[in-house]
Amino acid sequence: xxxxxxxxxxRERSRRGSARPGEPWGRLFRGRVLLPKLRCFLTLPRLAxxxxxxxSAALVPRYLxxxxxxxxxxxxxxxxxxxxxEVVLTPAELIEKLEQAWMNEKFAPELxxxxxxxxxxVMEQLDHxxxxxxxxxxxxxxxxxxRMEMERIRYVLSSYLRCRLMKIEKFFPHILEKxxxxxxxxxxxxxxxxxxxxxxxxxxxxxxxxxxxLKHMPPNLQVVDLLRSAVPKPDLDSYVFLRVKERQExxxxxxxxxxxxxxxxxxxxxSQHLIRYKTIAPLVASGAVQLI
Amino acid sequence: MFxxxxxxxxxxxxxxxxxxxxxxxxxGLRQVLEEMKALYEQNQSDVNEVKSGGRSDLIPTIKFxxxxxxxxxxxxxxxxxxxxxxxxxxRWEYGSVLPNALRFHMSAEEVEWxxxxxxxxxxxxxxLGGDEGLDITQDMKPxxxxxxEVRCLKDYGEFxxxxxxxxxxKKNSQHFLPRWKCEQLVRQGVLEHVLS
Numbered sequence: 001x002x003x004x005x006x007x008x009x010x011r012e013r014s015r016r017g018s019a020r021p022g023e024p025w026g027r028l029f030r031g032r033v034l035l036p037k038l039r040c041f042l043t044l045p046r047l048a049x050x051x052x053x054x055x056s057a058a059l060v061p062r063y064l065x066x067x068x069x070x071x072x073x074x075x076x077x078x079x080x081x082x083x084x085x086e087v088v089l090t091p092a093e094l095i096e097k098l099e100q101a102w103m104n105e106k107f108a109p110e111l112x113x114x115x116x117x118x119x120x121x122v123m124e125q126l127d128h129x130x131x132x133x134x135x136x137x138x139x140x141x142x143x144x145x146x147r148m149e150m151e152r153i154r155y156v157l158s159s160y161l162r163c164r165l166m167k168i169e170k171f172f173p174h175i176l177e178k179x180x181x182x183x184x185x186x187x188x189x190x191x192x193x194x195x196x197x198x199x200x201x202x203x204x205x206x207x208x209x210x211x212x213x214l215k216h217m218p219p220n221l222q223v224v225d226l227l228r229s230a231v232p233k234p235d236l237d238s239y240v241f242l243r244v245k246e247r248q249e250x251x252x253x254x255x256x257x258x259x260x261x262x263x264x265x266x267x268x269x270x271s272q273h274l275i276r277y278k279t280i281a282p283l284v285a286s287g288a289v290q291l292i
Numbered sequence: 293m294f295x296x297x298x299x300x301x302x303x304x305x306x307x308x309x310x311x312x313x314x315x316x317x318x319x320g321l322r323q324v325l326e327e328m329k330a331l332y333e334q335n336q337s338d339v340n341e342v343k344s345g346g347r348s349d350l351i352p353t354i355k356f357x358x359x360x361x362x363x364x365x366x367x368x369x370x371x372x373x374x375x376x377x378x379x380x381x382x383r384w385e386y387g388s389v390l391p392n393a394l395r396f397h398m399s400a401e402e403v404e405w406x407x408x409x410x411x412x413x414x415x416x417x418x419x420l421g422g423d424e425g426l427d428i429t430q431d432m433k434p435x436x437x438x439x440x441e442v443r444c445l446k447d448y449g450e451f452x453x454x455x456x457x458x459x460x461x462k463k464n465s466q467h468f469l470p471r472w473k474c475e476q477l478v479r480q481g482v483l484e485h486v487l488s
Binding site: 119147151154158161194209211 | 321325328329332361362365366368369372373376380399401402404405408409412413415416419420426428430431433434435437438471472
């Protein structure tokens, strides 16, 4: 009888699959339940009821406040606090934004907008998690799982920043040229630190080339125009895969060869396409499509 | 024929496998610059002759020499710029301190360029967030597990882990260490990741 009950309970548990919200951590690791994706843990509402102690509650910073960047409409020196919007993001949403920015940056041929607010928030999160982990009990299984998640987040963040640095170094004359001309309503594609890095890189390379070779060349050849001749431009005509997040209508596709004419297409939500980057560049910036 | 030496410089770099830095061909570069100087001087005298004597049949020769000068400059700048890109890759692979063998292959100005690059990269990484910033030259591959099994290839000495315990790294000793501590040493070649 008892044996039958046990068997029934075990079968019930395994049929349920992943843990229900509010279920204490303790039950997750006994029986054959699937471990849900770690991200969801961060937003489970009733973790505070965990019988394993308040260490787990302290491990979960629940909400993050990040300020959206606003455009400077007037410079009358007024306190702009009232104008700036505050967007409340849960940690799960923040990580998802980071992953989206990461994938977009990886597959786009040119340098995209700088998402420094996401970077800052993620760094803050990582510091917070590190602090909490240090206070938690040693040898607890949760500690190693959270640490693993921290490693993964750190990898995504590092990869994103590395990708941006590589693009900056590859196309530095064109990027710096674009920064010089003031544009209306467009956000800068370089954060202030990246701008400093790019300028130093340019100065470094120019000084090197001048001292080693150009100084010794005939006077009319001493200036090499890096912008036009030496460093190639980003290839905006390369093809990219994308998934449509918001329905778009009337996208004008320009012809590649002279025989074709331009035509207009509609992008359905959820559909996936292979298209030239130049056509959909503004949609990537606005977040309407996701590069895959 | 003109520009032979410049082409040789470019070919030398083209032959070297991706990522490897051959020794700096100072001699070759000097010969290219000398050739450019000679061509320029010949062109100068010819231009003067054309202007004063009206010998317009020299113009094609002048144009030809000018093209050779441009080609020489293009090859020289390509050679130097490509070497800079390879040196930059070394910073990401080996870290701040380059092995001596590689340093001998670099000219003095290249070493200076490398130091400047190191410094501006370090400034950027420090400014990334928090107090010490984020070292983005770590975490090159997605993490598979927290701890990895490593075997020591050379004698390194004492190595301290997070919770204070220190490990003696002797040749051929095997340890089970946290991944983020070992990554730097694995890249330097002191430790070897044991899979299996």
